[in-house]
Amino acid sequence: GQQLNQSPQSMFIQEGEDVSMNCTSSSIFNTWLWYKQDPGEGPVLLIALYKAGELTSNGRLTAQFGITRKDSFLNISASIPSDVGIYFCAGKNTGNQFYFGTGTSLTVIP
């Protein structure tokens, strides 16, 4: 099946810094999603992208759907302690299945 690789695997940043993470796929997707998962909880949808090149923001979060349709990026500006968690990308093509990435673990140091 499709493999989605996220990088970096983990990040330790100071509060107030900006964060960038990305996700690459071996296959083309027509939908990209970004989720955040807190310990003991299910993933929560942050941003959805539907068109190659699309740039979408949700508060301090901005995500882009790569032109090749095989990658996506998530940026978080001015990080705060509650940004701590694991961030997952997910891609979908014509089927019913979302393929999830391996996750990026974010730690924000106050």
Place this chain on the structure above:
Amino acid sequence: ETGVTQSPTHLIKTRGQQVTLRCSSQSGHNTVSWYQQALGQGPQFIFQYYREEENGRGNFPPRFSGLQFPNYSSELNVNALELDDSALYLCASSLGSGNNYGYTFGSGTRLTVV
């Protein structure tokens, strides 16, 4: 509007046993998908149910089976449990089977097989 609820939250089973996990979909949602999330990994698609029929399946053996009821709630059954079945099982609901808007996930059932 209620979200997705799953039960139980935690479960310990012995290898070879059978387990049933339950999920109530978000109000207004008619599609339920089940995912398995091993420790340190992203969720892996098991299958999806739409209007009480299986509507897509991932790379999981037949001992993983499911049901969807007329009220759109769902069950995941796993027979002949193996140690590698230990994982967080997530249920997600959506409106429509080909939904591209992402799913609403429950908090999951943590299954430990010993």
